[in-house]
Amino acid sequence: MNQPPMLRIQIPASTANLGPGFDSLGIALGLYLTIEASRSEHWEVTINCEEMHGLPEDESNYLVRMAQKAATFFGEEMPPCHLKVKSEIPLARGLGSSASAIIAGIELANAFCDLQLDETQKMRFASLEEGHPDNVGAALYGGLAVGVQVENGAEVISLPVVGAEAIITIPPFELKTETSRSLLPEKLSFGQAVSASAASNTFVAAVCAGNWALAGSMMERDHFHEPFRGELMPYFTEVRKIAKESGAYGTAVSGAGPSVITLANLEAVPVICQALKEAFPNMSIQHVPLVNHGPLVQAIK
Numbered sequence: 552m553n554q555p556p557m558l559r560i561q562i563p564a565s566t567a568n569l570g571p572g573f574d575s576l577g578i579a580l581g582l583y584l585t586i587e588a589s590r591s592e593h594w595e596v597t598i599n600c601e602e603m604h605g606l607p608e609d610e611s612n613y614l615v616r617m618a619q620k621a622a623t624f625f626g627e628e629m630p631p632c633h634l635k636v637k638s639e640i641p642l643a644r645g646l647g648s649s650a651s652a653i654i655a656g657i658e659l660a661n662a663f664c665d666l667q668l669d670e671t672q673k674m675r676f677a678s679l680e681e682g683h684p685d686n687v688g689a690a691l692y693g694g695l696a697v698g699v700q701v702e703n704g705a706e707v708i709s710l711p712v713v714g715a716e717a718i719i720t721i722p723p724f725e726l727k728t729e730t731s732r733s734l735l736p737e738k739l740s741f742g743q744a745v746s747a748s749a750a751s752n753t754f755v756a757a758v759c760a761g762n763w764a765l766a767g768s769m770m771e772r773d774h775f776h777e778p779f780r781g782e783l784m785p786y787f788t789e790v791r792k793i794a795k796e797s798g799a800y801g802t803a804v805s806g807a808g809p810s811v812i813t814l815a816n817l818e819a820v821p822v823i824c825q826a827l828k829e830a831f832p833n834m835s836i837q838h839v840p841l842v843n844h845g846p847l848v849q850a851i852k
């Protein structure tokens with residue numbers, strides 16, 4: 552079996568939904584979960600950052616569980632490893648930390664069990680695990696992932712994103728995706744669903760055409776989830792208003808929240824960041840690039 556002595560795996564963060572693309576759209580962000588992995592007698596997880604303080608450092612760690620589950624899914628047994636982990640992706644903030652961990656688990660299993668998986672196989676496991684392809688699609692393929700969950704996995708197409716930057720407004724509290732999903736309704740009116748899905752389609756077409764002004768405007772026409780999650784994010788409409796007044800293309804709840812994503816052109820970024828920092832001194836405002844790649848995996852000494 553062809554196993555590397557030590558591997559460095561980097562997985563990008565992601566922002567899902569982009570407004571009306573609920574459970575279907577995600578964009579990869581230039582913030583990374585980084586793992587250095589090597590074979591070991593026993594499982595060991597060393598956490599090297601404040602961001603992940605308090606997560607388990609043994610076999611119960613989510614990364615370990617995902618690696619084991621992915622190996623089993625593809626008919627192999629994951630050998631124990633020592634994982635040195637650090638991350639720039641804040642947990643439970645709507646920036647795809649769990650999706651990045653799932654993709655990291657697949658890459659660990661792929662490398663240490665020599666599975667030789669292609670992207671479609673990785674996507675199948677990831678979407679079955681996550682239940683929707685938006686974040687995992689973006690973390691795996693990079694760019695704008697456009698996908699649909701089907702019976703036995705997901706169909707995902709990734710499109711390049713060029714000409715826009717992200718500004719993320721991150722509140723100082725966590726919101727579990729599960730909690731945020733519990734606020735969603737069982738039913739939606741036909742008219743609202745038609746309107747939101749038309750806006751989502753137009754968002755995708757606008758990104759393909761490089762028309763970010765139109766894409767930004769479509770981001771702000773959701774009916775699927777933001778109206779129901781708003782009570783957990785009372786700052787959201789104010790972030791959107793300030794960003795727009797400062798020259799942004801558009802603003803939406805990032806994933807399930809509580810973070811908010813603003814898209815803008817590079818020249819407008821400093822003005823928007825400054826305005827948001829002044830209005831929300833207790834929040835972290837970060838300029839983050841959109842990236843067109845998925846996992847970066849390299850053998851290291």
Ligand SMILES: Nc1ncnc2c1ncn2[C@@H]1O[C@H](COP(=O)(O)OP(=O)(O)O)[C@@H](O)[C@H]1O
Nearest residue numbers: 613614642643644645646647648649652727728
């Ligand atoms: N790198 C990681 N290592 C271990 N567990 C992780 C990692 N990333 C995410 N998790 C787990 O996933 C949870 C957050 O998942 P979720 O509620 O879906 O939020 P997010 O929007 O960040 O994906 C964390 O509280 C933690 O239990």
Ligand SMILES: N[C@@H](CCOP(=O)(O)O)C(=O)O
Nearest residue numbers: 567574645646647728806807
């Ligand atoms: N479509 C999902 C996306 C969840 O993203 P996360 O980054 O918050 O995990 C949803 O809106 O629930």
